[in-house]
Amino acid sequence: MTLARITSYAEADEILTSRRFAQESKHESAPLVGGTVLVMDGPAHLRRRRLLAPLMSRTALAAYDDVVARTLDECIRAQGDDLVPLGRSVFLQLAASMIGLGDLGARTPRLLALLGPLLEAVTVEWSTRDHAVVLAEGLAARDALVTQFPALPGAAGTLATLMAGRPDEWDDEAAVREVVLFLAASTLNNAALLVHVVDELSRRPVPDDVLPAALAETLRLYPPTVALLRRALTDVTLRDGRLVRAGEHVAVDLHAANRDPAVFGADAEEFRPGRAVAERARPWGLTFGSGPHLCLGRAVVTGTAVTPGVHLRILARLRELGVRPDPDRPPVFAPTAQRRHDSYPVLLASSENRGA
Template sequence: MSEHEVTTYDGCVHALKQPALRQSLYDAAAIMMSDVLVNLHGQEHRARRLVEGTIFRKDVFLKYEKTFLPRTLDETIRPFLEAGHGDLVDIGYRVMMNLTVDFAGIDRPERSAEETGELLRLLKEFSLAPALGQSLEDDLEPKKARIREAMGEFDTRFLTPSRRRREAMLAEVEAGRMEKEELPDDVLMALILGQEKLQMTDEQFLQEGIFYMLAGAHTTIHSLAHAMHELFEWLDANPQDIALLKDDPYFIQRCVFESLRLHPSSPVAKRRALCPVTLAQGDEVPEGDEVVVNMRAANRNPEFFGDAPDTYNPHREVTRGKMPYGLSMGYGMHACIGRNLAIGVEPKPNSTPEDHQYGTVPLIVEALLKFGVQRDPEGVPKKDETITRITWSEYPVVFKPDEALI
């Protein structure tokens, strides 16, 4: 079997739209991701996406932006503000983990520091799974054993109690003792409401619960760390743009879009041919061969992204009809279902700051700037050297509210 790489923007779009190409990027992570939404194909994928799509609505997203995110930010960042310093990666993990588990439907009855720490520990164990296929290590069994153990702990302490509570609430609704509108707006509740149609097993519920916790927190902190680094670098070189942080309500979001274009969470997508397929460039892909969709290369196409597409420029003019963040959130049937929650929507000519959906990453960037975040002059950011994907493992910062740029 052979690999066929696609690097052009239009070629990648064509490949990502082909129903005869199934997701294969996470095949190495099957122990935790074999039956999650991103790995399903065909009718099974459509059915689950339709069920989960019932809560991926603008009104729900705005509620999280305006209600849950400010509270989570305040709770999570306060200790770091009091200390005057912290690690951006650690802070991002804590903020996004707390926000994501709420959206996924994972209850935190204690809401204690110990409980948050336990979820964070499990999240970091889960993050080993999607990187298995990118690992530079020869023996992956120790990591797989850690993942299996973490899955069991998560199921016992968090997933199963959360599921049983929602099933009990649904029973109350069906008995007429509770209004349906009182049910929580989260992924787990949506799956329970759609269970007659989906017929999910306990293992599938477990995998899906972990997947949303992982996708919402782990991949988002990847985007947050890159966004902050690129913004620090840009403002150092272009201090005149500091004024835009206050004067242009959409500037920070555009900064995030540009960083995401350069640093997609998954630089490539991989698809396995279920039958012979012809790619846009004319290559014939036999059944069983793998197609590597190089989104990092596509995002740097000068035809659509202008001069110096390998560099960061939040003022970049993008060809009309192309997304400013390129293909970093996917395309076609497997486009990120939580895209609008993570990065918001592109501002329209009639957008107003009051009703615009910014996304959690731009709002966290804004909040950090308001708290006076700066790079720690005595710290050294470090990248993760254990995988091929470029991501930050440590990023020391300090907080100086008196010097805040916003």
Template sequence: MADTRTGGGTAKGFRGAEQGWPELDRIPHPPHRLPLLGDVVGAGRSTPLQDSLRFARRLGPIFRRRVFGKEFVFVWGSGLVADLADETRFAKHVGLGIANLRPVVGDALFTAYNHEPNWQLAHDVLAPGFSREAMAAYHPMMLDAAERLTGHWDRAAADGRTVDVPGDMTKLTLETIARTGFGHDFGSFERSRPHPFVTAMVGTLTHAQRLNTVPAPAAPLLLRRAGRRNLADIAYLNSTVDELVRERRRGTGGNGDLLDRMLETAHPVTGERLSAENVRRQVITFLVAGHETTSGALSFALHYLSRHPDVADRARAEVDRVWGGTAAPAYEQVAKLRYVRRVLDESLRLWPTAPAFAREARADTVLAGEHPMRRGAWALVLAAMLHRDPEVWGADAERFDPDRFDARAVRSRPPHVFKPFGTGARACIGRQFALHEATLVLGLLLRRYELLPDPSYRLTVTERLTLMPRGLRLRPEHRAPAPAGAVPAAPAGDRAGPPAPRGCPVRGGADRPRGPQGTAVRRAP
């Protein structure tokens, strides 16, 4: 069996979860387990996360599933997750679909095993690229990308047309990370179809997800055509990034952006530089992870804003009050949108676009004093269910309510109950970038438009390692600017305290607009 110890795990080490849990039989599993196939009754190939949420509600805060001979332990109870967040006892585990991305990006920041040195090298070299000073330098480019989005939405508003929200958010966030990080313009808003880079990226993410739905020995046969297509997608991603690097080497540089740091910056202690292969892998990682998750977060937030006009009105009033008549808000003004940030956090609570992360034991230990784990045993933390734990979030945890992130409410909750960016040393390095960009964009869109939903739409979620609303369309309608002096003062809760700490039912009634007391309200299409 492949070594599954911390720092030595491989994609072939899935059985380590079962062998590393001496009392596995104490952990419940779904009924009707089938020979060979395992716990597949009531599960679909395209919705593993949402299937796991259903099992979680039935089986409790820790449970297991067997699929094609692989045993997976899932954890979502807040106390159990708090224990797994202890960096002295647990570390990141690269498994499931994440390991399936290693043919794409190898030992890049997101996919490196703990023992691989390139993670620490790249992290130390690139961390200054997400400092406050660097973020302030990226801000004007974020505004430029947002202006291209609003130009597109302005034309739709003038014609009374709807817009493809996930598609447009993907275009926006791809252009933002490409320009701020690598000085490149994909021309996304000038295209009638997604850029081929996006198509290839979605293909690799989808293939990584599908590999978990078939028996490993049969994958080469069952996914032969998909495997060939995946190799072609990887080749396109590589060639795109190689050309981007060649352009930079031929040009005058990117004024200290991420690519400049990758190419020119030595490690502050060892003096080591990133190899050409490492540069390629990190660029692909940032282009994919730097826009895929943020576009999903923005799309979910816009869905909830369109379905909750009372929330949208309150957020819009804050934007009018804080930004006033400023055409282009300054960097410092974005963090002042505290209620808008709560909207974003609440959207990430319900649908964290990176919905799970895995943790493995550094040494033999007992999880929460109850479940023995041997070194290398691992569990998958269901962040999307952790964020719905009724013991933390209340009996109405499925309800959208940004005031859950009022500063007082945040202080009243235990730590480690909100994990949209992972946890610990291996949490998302770009989380501040994503949060600034998303808050800025929501503010700009709220100030400019009323967001009118399709009354017949019910939220459905596409899973491709990350989450995205499927088929979400809104009709943007221009709004008149607020008259001078007409904007009310901020509610006391919006003025008090700092923003929430920054960490890394799908259908039916849960998506209906709700008023302040949770009563259903209607909005004209």
């Protein structure tokens, strides 16, 4: 199999937006997320996206923000010494409300324990551990999730209710996989982003009014998913003349494309919030993908004209508490080719401030 690596922003964007390339990112993790919106293509994919759109309505986004506002201090009290479990537990509350698992409360540690192996298995393609072991652990966690965390029947506006109303689209197995995708999508990358932004700001502090731009700049420099795979469905000649043959696979390198000087300037490798970017680009580059598979949850992260995005709320609270890396406990990277941590210990100014 030939695998061309795509590093220019223009080529990356053209491939991701083209319907002449198919999704190829998730073969090994198919037992967990096969058949979900992430891996579908063509008209069936479009139909699935439309069905899922209500989960990102303006009302839904406001509700997720409320959940984070209500549960943040408790998560900080329980997990405030390490940004990885903290980020995961905050976004678990959001995911649980989106999926329809109800208020997690005291059930949070139990779900957190299942989340670790699930997240590793959903991204097994990138794991540096034995892939068969990672998948087996993930499938065991998934089985425990199904038995221990049933969706609340009839809870309005949730993924579970939406799927229950469309048995023609989701049978039981497909519904469990979609839940696993949403659980992973709303926790994994968000926890990674929280670590990267606190880490970056600890080295290059910015005033509060620059935080939205600092978040976007962190997203650009550290895309949690470093590459997306696609397969050409026909011979495709890209606008710059590059020919990709039918059947050829391409790895769209988001990390490289997001540092393309043609779009982000000669100092594209630098952390410079608020930088000017080429007209066609977003400040976070291709971190949320582009085209048909563009991240469904982007507005949760970056906000909209009416909601600021949950990260700003979390960051603002952590900054109030004086968050900084713990000099005595070094961060631990996860066993994966993605740039992600298993642990990022921090200190907060004082435990009384944690809202306990």
